[in-house]
Amino acid sequence: NAGVMQNPRHLVRRRGQEARLRCSPMKGHSHVYWYRQLPEEGLKFMVYLQKENIIDESGMPKERFSAEFPKEGPSILRIQQVVRGDSAAYFCASSPGGARETQYFGPGTRLLVL
Amino acid sequence: AQTVTQSQPEMSVQEAETVTLSCTYDTSENNYYLFWYKQPPSRQMILVIRQEAYKQQNATENRFSVNFQKAAKSFSLKISDSQLGDTAMYFCASSLYGGSQGNLIFGKGTKLSVKP
Numbered sequence: 202n203a204g205v206m207q208n209p210r211h212l213v214r215r216r217g218q219e220a221r222l223r224c225s226p227m228k229g230h231s232h233v234y235w236y237r238q239l240p241e242e243g244l245k246f247m248v249y250l251q252k253e254n255i256i257d258e259s260g261m262p263k264e265r266f267s268a269e270f271p272k273e274g275p276s277i278l279r280i281q282q283v284v285r286g287d288s289a290a291y292f293c294a295s296s297p298g299g300a301r302e303t304q305y306f307g308p309g310t311r312l313l314v315l
Numbered sequence: 316a317q318t319v320t321q322s323q324p325e326m327s328v329q330e331a332e333t334v335t336l337s338c339t340y341d342t343s344e345n346n347y348y349l350f351w352y353k354q355p356p357s358r359q360m361i362l363v364i365r366q367e368a369y370k371q372q373n374a375t376e377n378r379f380s381v382n383f384q385k386a387a388k389s390f391s392l393k394i395s396d397s398q399l400g401d402t403a404m405y406f407c408a409s410s411l412y413g414g415s416q417g418n419l420i421f422g423k424g425t426k427l428s429v430k431p
Contacts, residue, residue, distance in 0.1 A: 232417070234417070234418055236419070236421075242423060242424075243319075243421035243424050244360070244419070244421045245421070246418035246420070249417060249418055257418060260418070292360060294360075299417045302417075303350075303362060304362075304417075304419060305362070306352075306359065306360035306361075306362075308357075308359050309358055309359070309360075311358075
């Protein structure tokens with residue numbers, strides 16, 4: 202059973218470009234969480250999705266950030282017009298259910314904005 | 316709102332010895348989960364151990380065990396017979412039990428170095 206997959210593992214963007222981060226959950230998992238880790242910090246929750254639904258986006262910046270988890274295909278975290286402050290590691294986690302289930306993390310995507 | 320506090324930014328331990336990492340949390344809820352995650356230099360987040368707040372018995376996974384004190388809102392991790400591969404950042408985290416919640420709240424982490 203493959204684990205949570207994230208790609209790309211490393212992404213370099215110039216200010217003003219768009220970044221698309223992909224997350225394929227573990228087989229059988231229909232719940233996806235995105236977290237951001239700034240240097241020397243713990244992970245901060247961004248958004249929680251189920252298939253075709255955003256359940257909780259309370260941690261997501263109001264502008265430039267969006268997330269989706271379509272019926273088919275991976276979950277996508279999209280950052281438009283990136284700025285240097287967006288440089289961070291972005292982790293995706295999946296679980297088979299909601300709050301009562303353990304979340305399993307992917308390897309993360311390291312975004313560097315030049 | 317939930318908060319998780321790890322008061323030890325860095326710790327070190329000799330190989331084969333025992334070390335305890337501290338974590339305190341604050342929540343007004345009665346049902347929640349607590350976790351310890353490990354982040355080695357590869358930066359992959361790995362679940363170490365999980366505790367349900369309604370269970371009085373402390374969780375154990377091989378060399379890893381917790382001391383869960385619900386009244387004191389304390390959740391420490393004990394690593395016995397430390398190994399070089401235990402060198403990593405360790406994050407304490409909590410999540411609520413029900414409703415649409417489920418997102419993890421993380422502490423800032425403790426950097427553990429195991430010395431040969």
